[in-house]
Amino acid sequence: MDISSPAAFVNGGLLRMHVGRKVRTVLQVIRSDIASVMGKSTDGFQVVAKGSPPVPLTSYVEVIGVAENENTIRAELWTNFGDTFDGSNYDQLCRLANGEFKHLFL
């Protein structure tokens, strides 16, 4: 994977701003199968992560990959984030990283 450019922190709503670019997000796993994971973003949207999730998969997973469209990510890197995760903190991080403090991240 090309790691030369940083991946933008996104939630469901911000994904559309980075279509075609590298993004990262944390999803709450709703359904998983061998080739993809259906998850809920921290702001309540449904997002699909295509690729091979880790086995076993915890309730929360971070995916880093390229945004295909406004609700799909072609995931290249998967990280189990455990079963407890504070979504609201992450959500606010995404907002700040794309808004007021964008210059610090990208």
Next chain:
Amino acid sequence: MPVNLTRNAISMINSGDVNSRPLVQVVDIKLIGNSQERYRFLLSDSESTQHAMLATQLNEQVRSGRVKKGSIIQLIDYICSTVQNRRIIVVLNMETIIPEYEIIGNPKVITGSEPETNKPMPNNNLEPSVRSTNNRYGAQAPANNTQSFRPTIQPAYQPPPNYKIQGPIMKNEAPARIIPIAALNPYQGRWAIKARVTAKGDLRRYNNARGDGKVFSFDLLDSDGGEIRVTCFNAVVDRFYTVIEVGKVYLISKGSLKPAKKNFNHLKNEWEIFLESNSTVELCSDEDGSIPRQQFSFRPISEIESAENDSILDVIGIVISVNPSVPILRKNGMETQRRILNLKDASGKSVEVTLWGDFCNKEGQKLQEMVDSGVFPVLAVKAGKVNDFNGKSIGTISSTQLFIDPDGPEAQGLRNWFESGGRNTASISISREIMPGGSKNEIRKTLAQIKEEGLGRSDKPDWVTAKASVVFIKTDNFCYTACPLMIGDRQCNKKVTQSSNKRWLCDRCNQEFEECDYRYLLQVQIQDHTGLTWVTAFQEAGEDILGCLAKEMYLLKYELQDDTRFGEIIRSRLFHQYLFRLKIKEELYGDEQRVKITVVKVDNVNYTAESRYLLDTVTKKIPIKKQF
């Protein structure tokens, strides 16, 4: 301003009264003595005179002109002895009240009993402002126009006029007018007060340089709400101790007025009455309804939260819990009883009240029985002392009075509030928190801010929270040998020394034992992104930082001498990040003031909570209430 010297001061001193601290005038000063510089005063109380020797330590006052002929002085420390068949006063301590003044009255050398000259009625509103200097005026100008005042000031000092007192002498036997307690002052002429006894102190015996003595005091309240303390010494105690009863009304006259001792006397009066051999105390048999039984100024518990430490106040509330008495060892080695109870009022706050000594067995026991049987009584505390050790609490002192279920509108109002819902409303305790503020309004600071903002420099310690990492732990003297014995509900913990037979000795408990306890006294350096600082961690905090008991570390280092393992443990505990609750206070070390920081609590960082905190500070919404 007309001045009254203390009447009959000379004869009082001559008859042995060396406690009344009278106001007298220096009529003459003579330097005598062959080898030593000694000053001899001629003192006057406006009628009689007496020689007095000035103690040499006061010589400077004469040399500098602070006291001179004509000065009005107050004798503070003095004795009267017989020298060559004459009575001579020796002045050990005095204070010049007015440096220059016309000679008052008609003083002559005392020969025997003198008939009293006629004095007019006292002036009600005389202010004791005799500290004015430069008082050369001869004509008297009364403070107000309502009363004429005694014409004793003569325009200039002249030799005593050559008239003898002849003819029938009438002593003024008319009873002195009753005046309000608030008007009492030492420069008053005759006065009388009518008041109710609100408190009666114990009879106390003492022993000082002048010998043995006994003393007791009682407090008075009059119909205008004025209060004053009355004290009796020695022979006067015998006269009045059994006469005075709490709750009864008395007519009191002919006592002397002196400044009140503020650290024992918490009444709102700058003066205190001292009864003497000629004082009168008369029981008023007719009940005076105009004089209340007690005077309170209750503060709501919510106001106590901001009251000053050590201040004295009255409080009233419903007793919601009473704890059993525990014996407590005081600093002076004496054991006493302590009981803690909780008081709640309509302000939504509750406070801990600590009963000491007899209060535990008397009122404390009664309150315990009442609460155990399901009753929640009203308790009024008069003259309780505010303590700010753990939040704010109230403690009893010797002059505290407790009233269970008193009459009065405040008690009734409280009871009504309690019955109609107050019972079930939750109250926030202003006492319970070990760390003032608790988790509701924690103050977060960086380590650099502690120095920048000069925390710990005021007279109260500062309590803050800081997120930092342990970077260094001092391994010399990381713990001390502590006394494991229990005192009441707490462990003694005083440092113990080893006696010759390898046993441990505690000075406070006065006992020897085989095994001592080991408690942490850790010096640790902590660091955050702004700076670093030394802190001290005691037992609980030490255990959190090192992750094991002080005893284990002690054994590892000194008995097993396993430095390798010891070092491993220490290193493994470095660079952990915690939320430290710190108590910061400036203290005197030898000659210099140093800011001492103590770790009161060590908390692991909760990442969710901390993230939220950081997000809030970033978006400038620093929380007043933590939402965790």
